[in-house]
Amino acid sequence: MRAIEEAAIASGAVTGLELMERAGRGVVEAVFEEWPELAAAPQRAVVLCGPGNNGGDGFVVARLLREWGWEVEVYLYGDAEKLPPDARVNYGRWVEMGAVRALDEDAPDGYPDEGDGVALIVDAIFGIGLTRPFLTLCRMQDQVNLCNAASRSNPAFPHVVAVDVPSGLSSDSGAYPGYEDENPLDSCMLANLTVTFHAKKLGHVLGYGPDACGKVVVKDIGLEGGGRPRGGEKRPPGGAVGRCPAVPPGERVTLAEPSFYRLSKFPGEHKYSHGHALILSGGPGRGGAARLAARGALRIGAGLVTLGCPPAALIENAAQLNAVMLRPLRDAEALAELLKDGRINALGLGPGLGLDRARALVPVALESGRACVLDADALTAFAEAPELLFGLTRGTATVLTPHGGEFARLFPDIAEKLTAPAQTGPAYCRVDAAREAAARAGCVVLLKGPDTVIADAGGRCAVNSAAYERAVPWLATAGAGDVLAGFIAGLLARGFDPRGAAETAAWLHVECARSFGPGLIAEDLPEELPQVFRALGL
Numbered sequence: 429m430r431a432i433e434e435a436a437i438a439s440g441a442v443t444g445l446e447l448m449e450r451a452g453r454g455v456v457e458a459v460f461e462e463w464p465e466l467a468a469a470p471q472r473a474v475v476l477c478g479p480g481n482n483g484g485d486g487f488v489v490a491r492l493l494r495e496w497g498w499e500v501e502v503y504l505y506g507d508a509e510k511l512p513p514d515a516r517v518n519y520g521r522w523v524e525m526g527a528v529r530a531l532d533e534d535a536p537d538g539y540p541d542e543g544d545g546v547a548l549i550v551d552a553i554f555g556i557g558l559t560r561p562f563l564t565l566c567r568m569q570d571q572v573n574l575c576n577a578a579s580r581s582n583p584a585f586p587h588v589v590a591v592d593v594p595s596g597l598s599s600d601s602g603a604y605p606g607y608e609d610e611n612p613l614d615s616c617m618l619a620n621l622t623v624t625f626h627a628k629k630l631g632h633v634l635g636y637g638p639d640a641c642g643k644v645v646v647k648d649i650g651l652e653g654g655g656r657p658r659g660g661e662k663r664p665p666g667g668a669v670g671r672c673p674a675v676p677p678g679e680r681v682t683l684a685e686p687s688f689y690r691l692s693k694f695p696g697e698h699k700y701s702h703g704h705a706l707i708l709s710g711g712p713g714r715g716g717a718a719r720l721a722a723r724g725a726l727r728i729g730a731g732l733v734t735l736g737c738p739p740a741a742l743i744e745n746a747a748q749l750n751a752v753m754l755r756p757l758r759d760a761e762a763l764a765e766l767l768k769d770g771r772i773n774a775l776g777l778g779p780g781l782g783l784d785r786a787r788a789l790v791p792v793a794l795e796s797g798r799a800c801v802l803d804a805d806a807l808t809a810f811a812e813a814p815e816l817l818f819g820l821t822r823g824t825a826t827v828l829t830p831h832g833g834e835f836a837r838l839f840p841d842i843a844e845k846l847t848a849p850a851q852t853g854p855a856y857c858r859v860d861a862a863r864e865a866a867a868r869a870g871c872v873v874l875l876k877g878p879d880t881v882i883a884d885a886g887g888r889c890a891v892n893s894a895a896y897e898r899a900v901p902w903l904a905t906a907g908a909g910d911v912l913a914g915f916i917a918g919l920l921a922r923g924f925d926p927r928g929a930a931e932t933a934a935w936l937h938v939e940c941a942r943s944f945g946p947g948l949i950a951e952d953l954p955e956e957l958p959q960v961f962r963a964l965g966l
Contacts, residue, residue, distance in 0.1 A: 452488025454647030478553035479506030484515025486552025561606020601857030602635025638895035702731035703921030717779030724914025776917035778806030822870025907950025
């Protein structure tokens, strides 16, 4: 965002003061769109301004609300003489209309609360530029958060709107710098509505961001270079997090999204047009996870899917599979023989595979040159010697799909940085961790979670956010990750590149859970894909 704004100002297309005016107007528009009753008649607002340009946006909001006929109280945290130039101009414009009170620990008790007539609190203290802990004003934060919580069920309490991000939240990481042992959501500024500009920031979708922001609305302030679909391009809701010609590709982050066109099938094609995925399974009593993955690969459109299992598990798997083919696969030698069939172009290894079997089969799979997805046991099997695995994955068409525990076993030093509390600057976040892990492994890493991060070895990165309107807490169910691995394997078989397969599969995984709803179990995910595809117009 800084690069985009600086480029726009340097080009002469817009001034910083104009951007601040547009931002303030965007906040007021968003408030009236979210709560139409507030636009119907003059109300009372409290605007909390900070010492930077975020505070300048707050002064614009205060002035526009006053012009709308509102009664507005403005508080400033910091010294007005030290405001940046554009914020200083808008401070002066407000002073011609009303007073500015000091925002500190001596702010009046009981302000604001139910019954005092305040309809809106605007948090414009700190925005995307904050790089240090914001641990002061605890009394005021407590009062604002009381209103935030209460207004969700009681309109007599003020609504809380944050400008760009709730104050104290890192827009780069979704962390609250300075908090170690306590939950920052217990005391930091929270919002009912967060209004940001041009595109979402990482902090809106990572870490504490979704809990702190309430709802995020993106307002266009007339900038070029990021976040907008090209003309006629079909894209799922959400837009991009950070695309800008001034930012190197390896530093950009987008929201994960499917490649719609490549999900379609066309007349004249046959099953081998869409690839042949091989899913490897463990012994008797351990085949459920691999069967889930195989079903996922088949439903997402692989032309053929074969489950390779030990001979002793053939009857068990045959009793539960029909369209998925079966092959006895005793050991690494048998896998090498099977892979002489050049029509098999993608492999999925890990779910229910068993650690010893994974250690034997994974090297054969990777050395075959096929596209591979490694999950579960295929990752844990190399926890004692991750460099052995990375020596095999480096430079290959491979996707690693660890959850947090598996990630810590393969990348213990990176995981330690990820869990360390941030004292200054933007916290080391899941985007940083996934990028570093992908560079080390030399392949695509999909770090699973509500804020799933997909990174490739070159630093390109996407976040698949299951938050806000895409929140699916019922996706936390046994076997869901196995289905995701199958989705990725199926897309690799169809010819998707590893990063595209991971992004598309992660997005569809969430959409299937959203489509099905509460009560979901892993078996439901593949069966919901046809409904999702119909909704996409495929």
